[in-house]
Amino acid sequence: MSLLKPFSRRPALNTATILLVEREEEFQQRLAEVLVEETAVTLNVRLAKSLPLPFENQHSRPRIDLVVFIVNLTSELSLQSARASLKYLDPGYFLGKVCFMATNARNAAVPQERLDTLRGLAASLRCTLLFAEDQTADGATNASERLLTILKVAAGLVPMTTALYLSNLTMCTVPSNTNEVDFD
Amino acid sequence: MEDQMKSLLRQLVRRIPIRFLKVTLEKWGRLTVAQQQNIDFTQTKWALADELIAYSEENRLTLRHITELEMIYVIDNPNQGMWHAFQLVDPESDAPAVELMQFKEQFKSHLNELVRNVSVKMKKNTDEAVWIRIAWGDSCSRPNNMRPTYVVHYLQTPYVFVTRLTSKQKTLLSQAMIIATRHQAIKDAHLSGRNFSAIRDLLMQEYEQVFPAKYPSALVERNQIAALPNIEREQAEAEVNRLQMACEAFGGGKLPQLQSVVYKLETKFKDPSNQTFTEREKPFNCVVTFTSKNLLESLRHCASSGIASTPITPLLSSIPRRGRNYFVITDKVSGPSSQINPTV
């Protein structure tokens, strides 16, 4: 079992690398295509179905600045595999270099519990939890935009901030469901 | 006779959607051009039927003509009602020699021997398919044309497709079929569905099957993602393998639109937490049904996207492999693992 380490390699000049982990492998492709349109920095996107990553292309793999777990809330498996993949990450990543992206959150087929579980997971790991509209083109663009914002910080391309700092600001929190009572 | 024709025509008009009605009538060609022109398709079905009846009276049309119209419509849109597939077994030596003419008269004569008052109408379609329309009656009553049975058979092939057949008629039909096609027996193929073409393609293997070969199959290229320079798939080859396996199991390209599969489980109930059931001697019966717009394609997607684990369990892969969508699963006498038995 090979841990993925945040600082195993030297960073390349003005480059950022993002790893998109999605079990369904649907949204990640579209995201990647939008992401690489970024021209300010040279951007590498690595797509994976789950962790650990195959040992073979360890050499070709650049240093990964941000790991994104895309969770399709309509499937329990999706959440489970994300959870299972977590343990192949070096603890160093959890200092602001991991974030979750949930899709289909507004779908009727999503049980509230699952969403809560995901929130809990993200919160317990001090990670950011983004929501994305994977169905529409705008949704994809916007999602990639937001990932980019985080990635740039995580790759140290934004002066005066660090991944840890940003993640402290955007870290997911578990709402105690007081709002359930007065708005239903 | 007359008003049977009328009611049949009325029923037809009610059944056929307006948008098909026009073309079907043209194909039928029993109305004069003038008549076809001044039919007003906007009026109610009721009035429309009246009009048609009037015309067919003018043209002295008989019941057979109307049944003709029905056949034309049914052949063009077969996907209504349940179709069941049957398989002819143990062919006689001269089975392959059977040709249309003799099949026709053999079938008709045998059926007439078995039941009086049955009217049979055959039509060979462009794709070599023989369409048979049977209106059943019995010794006392005239053939009922309102609920005819439809049978489709491709000569020399062991498969027969039937819709709207009661169990009583089934025996009669299979008798006639066996003799006419020079076989010794006919058995249920355990394949049924609303989509006729799907069932046919599945059994006649008229869909793209994928086999393991030395040379990289088209699949790989077909599914190459447009490789942008700095997008890298970490688990690419695993993916290709999954896809290959999925396609080997379920076929490539467009798959027959099978819409449901039924598994009848007659296995022992195993659950450590639940003693009462686990101790029971007799198997625990339950029925599992999968339904989808296109079941095979969804299954293939499940496999290729890794939702279903590969290698694919025979429970799923034997749907296309054995061309059936009804399975009974019983415990193997040796070993716990469940297997598929073509029982029933």
Next chain:
Amino acid sequence: MEAMQYLSESPDSINSSSNDQPVSNRNLNRSQRIAEKEKRKNEAEDPFVAAVKYFSDVEAGTPVMGNDVFEGNLVVVEKVAYAEGLPPDAISVMLEFAMSLRMGTSLCPRVLKCLIPATVVPQDAVVRAVAWLGVSKIPISTQVLFIKWVLTVFDMIDAKDQLRAIYGFIFSFVTEENLCPFICHLLYLLTTKQNVRVFRIRKLLDLQDRLGKQPFLLHLLSLYKVFCPELVTLSVPSRMKRGFRNHNSPWKSALAFVQKKNSAAIAPSAGVTLTIKDQSNRRKRKHCHLELPVLTCALNKESQAELSSNRKLVPLAHLRSFAELLENMHRIELPAQMGSLLSTSVALHYLDCVQEESALLRLNFWLGYTLREEFLFCRDGGATQNSDEALQFLNRLLCAHQFLQEGFSSSEGFLYKFLTVWDGCLMRPQILGLLSNIPVVPSYKMGQLLLEPLKQLYFTSSPFFKCGLLECLNGMLRNWLTWHSVYALEDNMDISISSHTSIYMTLSGLKDSVSQLVQFVDHLAVVGLQLESCHSLLLNFILDFYETVCDMFLKYGLPLVVLPSPGVFYPALLATDPVSVDRLAYIMHRYKVNLAFAKSQLKITEAFRISRQTFSDFNHYVVDMVNFLWNAKAFQSGVNVQLDEGILQRSKVPECSTSFDLVYHPAFMSYAIDFHHKCWPERKELDLSSIKHVKPWSWYVEYLFSQGYDGLELFKRTNINRWQPVKGDKEDSGTMQL
């Protein structure tokens, strides 16, 4: 009773296909030939009238079999019905004929099927028909068909008052198993507050015990609950599976056809198909209830004139002007679909001033349900969410909000939920717009409901989103303050924030909320500027916000002064565009005025105590500002910004500590140069320092003011009191003492 004996004779089949006797099919042919004839000669003497007449006075017990006259007439009616729909009187005649079973039950369905109203359905006809339900022996299937028909044409029924009058009678059919769902639906449309009675609720409840949690029962009950929460105790699930089905299938196509044909005359919304009740077939019709039904009840003016004379209630739809609204205020009849209220201003006026809150309750109920179903629990995973209907709908809602200048409680609740799953892009303008309309949130709730989700969105999104959010929060603050200044009652500082979401809040409560909001925005601003490296658009939105904040006291009479934190102040002060600096100057000026006012108040009453800290902070800011811009003593006070000399030295600027001022400020440099040219056109080499001499300096400052930098001017006027030409560039900033 004659009906009875014919029951036995004629087979009861829908399309009267009783043509197994040669007789009937003969007359069928004949009938159909009659039809032909009808088509050919175009109404020399109107056969339709005759036909209707026939049905109006055909006496009971006329045989159906082989009755050519009857057949012919029916065909005529059907033709007209399917072609351009039946006029009201014809409707009532045919309905009467069918329901009274004068010629047996077999015809009833066929007749019902052809009851396509051209304009409206007269209410009394429906009432009579309902009455027939009670007396005559109509087969259950036909009864169902009838109710379906009523539901389909519900909004074309010219008035509902009499129907409401027989509410109890209609309710009695609930017990009939097969009718129940449809009756429930009808009741749902008819229910008003006073219809909700304990015994009805009890009835429904034990029905529910019998039939299980049926959606139609649940919906009716939940509506009752909305009207009288104290009576209905059962807990309605937050998400109901699906509402009422859509029953218009037998008439749908014909109705649509007819309506398209004479849509010029009137535009009736296709029956119930647009209300919240057709959850079931949404797969076919997405956003069915997002398109707001046109507020109409299928009456054209002149008919309304004579109708309204003999009828009490006036449908809201008929009111064209505010004046009409005023004189009919006491006898308004609400439409079946509350949604339609959103679409006309009269209706909104009505909502605004109406006192009995049943209208609002229903509206909120409908709205909450719709929003939830469409945006939070979408069937299709929100693929079509950006569709125009959705946008249209939200825009309408937004209009309504801004028209009433307050939000609906249901939409507020929706927003809180939506924020937690929002991607920050989907319908951003609408969502933010709605958000800025929410009433004051008590500070103990604010953090979780509002600030947390917003924070998470803000820091991960593009600068444009940041700007948008700031704008939205600015609007929110303005609304809150406005409400405060409107509703504030001087005697006890108790204010009801909005008449509808009745949150009562003490002044201190409000102050807490506001200051929490301001602090939150301040935090966003500081970090935002840092992340976006002082994005100047962002900076401008921030200054917008502070323009609201600095005037809270004077403009809105809220005794609260909150200063921007250094993280906002200094970036603005050192901004590279002169506008920002100018606006900052203006803001500081307003602060000054507000604080001065507060001080004067302080002399009168102790109520508005502004903390000493605020004053001292303000003073530091002013001092720094003056030093930076006028006194060329940048980075020297060192209260808020310590800058180590070394760094300044490294900038290689000669006596940098003293040279930074309005002349060398990056934002104004260009003006300085321009001024220099104007001042000494003959000079070849540029020497900006020469501007710093007394006289040119004053000219220069005047020149700047003349360029429209009023902010600076005001700032100078209020904060720089002494002006000593002798001591040159030494000015004293007018700080405030306590």
Next chain:
Amino acid sequence: MNKQQVDIFPTKQGDGRPLNMEPAKGVLSHLSALEVRARSRQVQPRQRSRVEELRARAEALTVQRDRLKAEIHAHKGIEKHKTRLNNRGAAAAEEEMETEDNENEQLLHLIARVMDLKQLLYAHHIIGGYDITKTRRGKGICVTLSTAYEGVYLETYNMELDVGPTLKISRHNVPPFIPLGELCEPAGRQKDLRGFLDPLLTRLNAFAGRRQQLRLVKELHPSVTVMESNMLCSILVILLSTPREKTTLLCTLNYTDHTRCLPTGVHFDCEDKKLLESSKWKNNRKLLMETPVHKALGAMKNMDCIG
């Protein structure tokens, strides 16, 4: 930002008209518009990444070149080795002498062997051996049977077999009217793969051939109308017209032997019997019996027996 001048509040006099204002216009929607524009501007300068693409391509090409070089080198080595082996005969004694790069020798040996085998396999294909792939880690094999007629390749059929105690067909895409079962049955028991495949292949070839003939008849002889045929192409009824006698005659060809693509029986039908008696038509029958139908028809047309 002049958009925000759009009046946010409705006209206060309550006219019954639906409110016709766009509240979403204004700052917020304007911001969204700006964002979109900013994005599109950002996407524009694609050149840079285009350059990258080219660079990546160059990278790939160089890699390929290196690999090729390596291969060429290996080949050279093998050739050298081979020649050395040949002219040195089987004098294994000296092999020990060459101490340098001994394991290299081994490697070259292996490579050479692999290449020989590859060539063998290729030859085997040429002479019409079966193309068999191992599947499921040796538990099964997949056979590819490709049919051809007159040098034209036609359909390819596949079959997956379990090589258990007996041969068992697990799946195939052979058309259902080919009696696979009875072919497999005897051969399967005494795992005689050839004994199963050869007859099958001949049948498939015959079938493909017959179908091809039918196709050719249809497209080469428009004057001849095909009255009757079936899926197995085991029967063919065609309508011929004789230009001289001005009659038409019905010709029925039976292919009862499914392993051949020539008819086993030819039978004419015509009103004037003596025409059939004529020697010419006897020849025609013979012709049809011995040559593929489309060719025969061609010949008959040349002799203008038929139009």
